[in-house]
Amino acid sequence: xxxxxxxxxxxxxxxxxxxxxxxxxxxxxxxxxxxxxxxxxxxxxxxxxxxxxxxxxxxxxxxxxxxxxxxxxxxxxxxxxxxxxxxxxxxxxxxxxxxxxxxxxxxxxxxxxxxxxxxxxxxxxxxxxxxxxxxxxxxxxxxxxxxxxxxxxxxxxxxxxxxxxxxxxxxxxxxxxxxxxxxxxxxxxxxxxxxxxxxxxxxxxxxxxxxxxxxxxxxxxxxxxxxxxxxxxxxxxxxxxxxxxxxxxxxxxxxxxxxxxxxxxxxxxxxxxxxxxxxxxxxxxxxxxxxxxxxxxxxxxxxxxxxxxxxxxxxxxxxxxxxxxxxxxxxxxxxxxxxxxxxxxxxxxxxxxxxxxxxxxxxxxxxxxxxxxxxxxxxxxxxxxxxxxxxxxxxxxxxxxxxxxxxxxxxxxxxxxxxxxxxxxxxxxxxxxxxxxxxxxxxxxx
Amino acid sequence: xxxxxxxxxxxxxxxxxxxxxxxxxxxxxxxxxxxxxxxxxxxxxxxxxxxxxxxxxxxxxxxxxxxxxxxxxxxxxxxxxxxxxxxxxxxxxxxxxxxxxxxxxxxxxxxxxxxxx
Numbered sequence: 401x402x403x404x405x406x407x408x409x410x411x412x413x414x415x416x417x418x419x420x421x422x423x424x425x426x427x428x429x430x431x432x433x434x435x436x437x438x439x440x441x442x443x444x445x446x447x448x449x450x451x452x453x454x455x456x457x458x459x460x461x462x463x464x465x466x467x468x469x470x471x472x473x474x475x476x477x478x479x480x481x482x483x484x485x486x487x488x489x490x491x492x493x494x495x496x497x498x499x500x501x502x503x504x505x506x507x508x509x510x511x512x513x514x515x516x517x518x519x520x521x522x523x524x525x526x527x528x529x530x531x532x533x534x535x536x537x538x539x540x541x542x543x544x545x546x547x548x549x550x551x552x553x554x555x556x557x558x559x560x561x562x563x564x565x566x567x568x569x570x571x572x573x574x575x576x577x578x579x580x581x582x583x584x585x586x587x588x589x590x591x592x593x594x595x596x597x598x599x600x601x602x603x604x605x606x607x608x609x610x611x612x613x614x615x616x617x618x619x620x621x622x623x624x625x626x627x628x629x630x631x632x633x634x635x636x637x638x639x640x641x642x643x644x645x646x647x648x649x650x651x652x653x654x655x656x657x658x659x660x661x662x663x664x665x666x667x668x669x670x671x672x673x674x675x676x677x678x679x680x681x682x683x684x685x686x687x688x689x690x691x692x693x694x695x696x697x698x699x700x701x702x703x704x705x706x707x708x709x710x711x712x713x714x715x716x717x718x719x720x721x722x723x724x725x726x727x728x729x730x731x732x733x734x735x736x737x738x739x740x741x742x743x744x745x746x747x748x749x750x751x752x753x754x755x756x757x758x759x760x761x762x763x764x765x766x767x768x769x770x771x772x773x774x775x776x777x778x779x780x781x782x783x784x785x786x787x788x789x790x791x792x793x794x795x796x797x798x799x800x801x802x803x804x805x806x807x808x809x810x811x812x813x814x815x816x817x818x819x820x821x822x823x824x825x826x827x828x829x830x831x832x833x834x835x836x837x838x839x840x841x842x843x844x845x846x
Numbered sequence: 847x848x849x850x851x852x853x854x855x856x857x858x859x860x861x862x863x864x865x866x867x868x869x870x871x872x873x874x875x876x877x878x879x880x881x882x883x884x885x886x887x888x889x890x891x892x893x894x895x896x897x898x899x900x901x902x903x904x905x906x907x908x909x910x911x912x913x914x915x916x917x918x919x920x921x922x923x924x925x926x927x928x929x930x931x932x933x934x935x936x937x938x939x940x941x942x943x944x945x946x947x948x949x950x951x952x953x954x955x956x957x958x959x960x961x962x963x
Contacts, residue, residue, distance in 0.1 A: 414878050425861075504910075508907075
């Protein structure tokens with residue numbers, strides 16, 4: 401632990417020396433005693449962590465010393481230690497930037513001691529937060545979005561474009577494709593990465609609470625509002641606000657969100673003050689928002705405002721060999737985390753993995769692989785170690801009760817996606833004419 | 847150590863009950879305070895009441911460390927009389943004279959106490 405450097409500025413030599421000796425009882429405290437304001441200012445290059453300043457100094461008043469200190473070191477805490485019990489003086493000094501105000505009495509030494517401990521703890525927490533921020537940044541580095549398929553490479557291209565500006569980004573993709581991971585990657589690789597990333601799952605917040613959640617509320621705004629609450633928009637100020645499942649937002653709230661985005665300001669529920677906001681917006685949905693606009697469930701003006709740079713995350717089943725690439729990555733990570741010798745994937749296990757449609761996408765694959773590692777008794781994972789929750793790729797299509805035409809549509813769509821939308825290959829595999837598929841595409845059936 | 851003039855327990859707490867440091871701090875008090883009190887006398891003689899107030903206010907916390915109750919009460923009264931400039935019709939002398947007299951006595955007792963540590 402590094403020393404805590406403290407300046408005591410006190411013209412009563414006995415009292416100053418006494419405080420110095422008391423605080424030096426902790427060998428981690430490095431205490432300097434100065435008898436006037438001039439000495440204190442001349443020694444600021446020693447970079448103190450705290451200045452305990454007598455209010456009534458012989459040369460310059462404590463107030464003037466504090467002002468001079470704060471011109472050079474605005475963040476440096478200055479505590480006034482004074483014989484004055486005048487409340488007005490104390491309040492004025494606190495308003496002018498004093499960290500605290502102690503009256504000289506029997507408790508002064510304990511107050512200073514506690515303050516130093518508090519500042520040390522604060523410094524430790526700030527260091528920890530900085531380290532965690534760096535760690536989170538590393539975690540959401542683009543390198544951690546795995547994949548080599550053309551589909552995911554297209555996503556990488558868009559991600560790099562998203563970093564260059566503060567354009568709104570709309571991410572679409574099925575559940576488990578990594579929408580939040582991509583949103584975090586954009587934030588933590590952008591110039592806003594030192595500021596908060598605030599995520600709101602719109603679907604998880606009841607409609608009657610969403611406004612206060614987003615904009616905050618003032619004390620007394622409604623029954624139960626006993627204190628002011630800062631909303632997500634304010635929390636994300638200068639950072640990024642991620643609105644997950646935006647397609648679930650009701651029309652009333654959509655209008656309020658649109659206004660906030662247009663005006664770049666909000667008003668807390670029950671409040672009057674207009675609060676400017678500067679948050680980058682990233683939204684995600686697993687719905688087709690254009691379709692929701694057509695149905696009247698989503699405002700068209702909001703849709704265009706949020707569309708920004710659209711990034712569509714491909715379903716895992718259309719990412720070809722990424723399934724094996726990701727499987728091997730998950731095996732290595734899981735074995736490392738659990739101090740296990742890395743296992744391999746047998747050829748037949750790879751075949752089994754490739755045949756499954758992964759309705760839960762990457763999230764599901766990860767769970768399947770981790771279970772397989774645990775179940776496997778050998779160095780190599782075999783097909784019997786791999787268990788899918790949706791039994792198999794065929795029954796997956798049978799979960800919903802549909803018409804035969806709808807089943808046909810789903811099967812053809814599945815084969816198209818699995819084969820990178822190659823109509824010829826899909827038609828060959830299904831043993832149907834390619835014109836059948838072209839006709840369905842033309843009619844927007846698939 | 848405690849007597850009718852002072853109580854060293856407060857000082858001892860400041861220095862972690864270290865007798866050597868207690869002695870050193872008493873010595874610093876004995877070395878520095880007489881000059882301050884002499885200055886108060888001089889200011890009072892010349893009716894520089896604002897200066898009297900400032901000095902008494904400055905040194906009072908040190909006296910409180912020694913829990914010199916009577917001297918501190920006297921200092922509080924001197925502060926009250928001189929804070930906004932002394933009005934001649936008030937009898938400040940009834941506080942100043944005993945303060946100067948008692949201070950000299952306390953110094954002797956404090957010196958003895960130091961030697962006994």
